[in-house]
Amino acid sequence: MKTASQRLAAAGQRTRACVFACVLLAYGAQANAAGTAVGTVIENTASVSFDLGGTRTTIVTNTTTLTVAERVDVVVTLASPQLLVAAGDANRALLFTVTNTGNGSETFSLGSDNAIGGDDFDPIAAVPAIYFDSDASGDLTAADVAYTPGVNDPVLAADESVDVFLVNDIPAAVANGDIGRSRLTASSLTGTGTPGTVVVGAGDAGTDAVIGTTGGEASAEGEYVVSDIAVNVVKTQLVQDPFGGSEPVPGATITYTVTLEVVGSGTATASVFRDPIPTYTTFLPGSITLNGASLTDAADADAGELDTATAATIVVRLGDLTLADGTQTVEFQATID
Amino acid sequence: MSVQKFVLAMIGVLLAGGALAQDSVELTSSVYKQVLVEKDDGSTETQLVAADNVLPGDRLVFRNTIRNISAEPAESIVITNPIEEELVYVAGSAEGEGMAIEFSVDGGQSFAAANALRVVDNGIERPATTKDYTHVRWVMQTELAAGAEGTTSFAADVE
Numbered sequence: 001m002k003t004a005s006q007r008l009a010a011a012g013q014r015t016r017a018c019v020f021a022c023v024l025l026a027y028g029a030q031a032n033a034a035g036t037a038v039g040t041v042i043e044n045t046a047s048v049s050f051d052l053g054g055t056r057t058t059i060v061t062n063t064t065t066l067t068v069a070e071r072v073d074v075v076v077t078l079a080s081p082q083l084l085v086a087a088g089d090a091n092r093a094l095l096f097t098v099t100n101t102g103n104g105s106e107t108f109s110l111g112s113d114n115a116i117g118g119d120d121f122d123p124i125a126a127v128p129a130i131y132f133d134s135d136a137s138g139d140l141t142a143a144d145v146a147y148t149p150g151v152n153d154p155v156l157a158a159d160e161s162v163d164v165f166l167v168n169d170i171p172a173a174v175a176n177g178d179i180g181r182s183r184l185t186a187s188s189l190t191g192t193g194t195p196g197t198v199v200v201g202a203g204d205a206g207t208d209a210v211i212g213t214t215g216g217e218a219s220a221e222g223e224y225v226v227s228d229i230a231v232n233v234v235k236t237q238l239v240q241d242p243f244g245g246s247e248p249v250p251g252a253t254i255t256y257t258v259t260l261e262v263v264g265s266g267t268a269t270a271s272v273f274r275d276p277i278p279t280y281t282t283f284l285p286g287s288i289t290l291n292g293a294s295l296t297d298a299a300d301a302d303a304g305e306l307d308t309a310t311a312a313t314i315v316v317r318l319g320d321l322t323l324a325d326g327t328q329t330v331e332f333q334a335t336i337d
Numbered sequence: 338m339s340v341q342k343f344v345l346a347m348i349g350v351l352l353a354g355g356a357l358a359q360d361s362v363e364l365t366s367s368v369y370k371q372v373l374v375e376k377d378d379g380s381t382e383t384q385l386v387a388a389d390n391v392l393p394g395d396r397l398v399f400r401n402t403i404r405n406i407s408a409e410p411a412e413s414i415v416i417t418n419p420i421e422e423e424l425v426y427v428a429g430s431a432e433g434e435g436m437a438i439e440f441s442v443d444g445g446q447s448f449a450a451a452n453a454l455r456v457v458d459n460g461i462e463r464p465a466t467t468k469d470y471t472h473v474r475w476v477m478q479t480e481l482a483a484g485a486e487g488t489t490s491f492a493a494d495v496e
Contacts, residue, residue: 035393035495035496036393036423036495036496042421042423042424042495044366044368044399044419044421045366045419046366046399046416046418047416047417047418048362048364048401048403048415048417049414050361050413050414050415050481051412052361052362052407052409052412053407053409056413057361057362059361059364062365062366063366064366064367064368064399066368066388066391066397067391068392068393069390069391071392071393071394207390208390
């Protein structure tokens, strides 16, 4: 069983870099406020006052009238961190946010693309591949509604956004560390193309629609990284009291048995097991074993020792571990003070 | 002011640029969109084009032309232009030859030079920003001779 923290440790550097990038993207999207709503009428009437022949007079000008047209713009941002996956994983969901940064209501079609250059593998689109985060949980759940093009294309008001999952399977033939990317694209149904293109009469409130700086289409890519390697650690304890029983009383001996096992593909290089001796117990000298063989307490040529530099800690150097190495068993004993 | 003059003045106000303007002063307004155009040599210049399909973020230029069509000089000319709620005045954009330029932040009740304007925001007084401007006005420093013409302009961005 791989725990989240173990997986994160395997690719922590990449994850941090992605989180930083995502924050920047989100900030960029925030700056794109939709602005004055489509259909807003801006009227301007100036006036002039003057003295003529001793009479003060004020007149107003003709009124100039402008109706704000619709600007078609959309932004897609990735909301997921880089996803750590295993070969053959099914239904791994990347979360994206699609935001209408135009100034009118707009309908968008959504699409996905996994054939992206520069990565190591192409994720396999699930069927269906796109879901709405209908329950706003941030995770793909049974309550989330699948997207069907032309049937439930998202309609977003100005500044409104919708969270969308891109769901992929991971191919079986991938290696540890491989990266696969998946792209979500949102396209305005009013039109896409060169910024400034006018779509006559296609705007809200009878205005013309004008393709904005985003071209009416936007996309973002999410990333999967294969991180098959994980080390499973299980620790058990056995108490033997001085009276032949198993009560944890002063003077009782505790035998700790720790099993370590690599699962998945790859190599856990230079693995080191460290375990502090618990408070209120004292290490029993000469009690460390690795796979049944005794290790001395001193820091010497063998794989283990008792490190007393700060707190008393068992240290066993396991070296490079793979699945083929099987279960490693470390045992040591302590007495209750 | 005599009753007769007052009535005349009121008629002037009521007719507002209509019949009475024919024999006094004319003011016409126009609005343009200011766009950045790339020239053949790669440099860019701003141009004024028709204000079609105005979008949020567009810069508009409002121009008023005043003409004295009477046979006498017009004096104490003050041209006032509101800045609509959806517009933000572009700092330093107001122009008018021989005119003092002032702004209002209280809906046109009082006017002052840009650097003298202050507003009260949540009980705290602060210098006004261009977003606070509700009106701009031009106070002509000289008289406008019979048949003469003057122009004022300012730019504002659509929010």
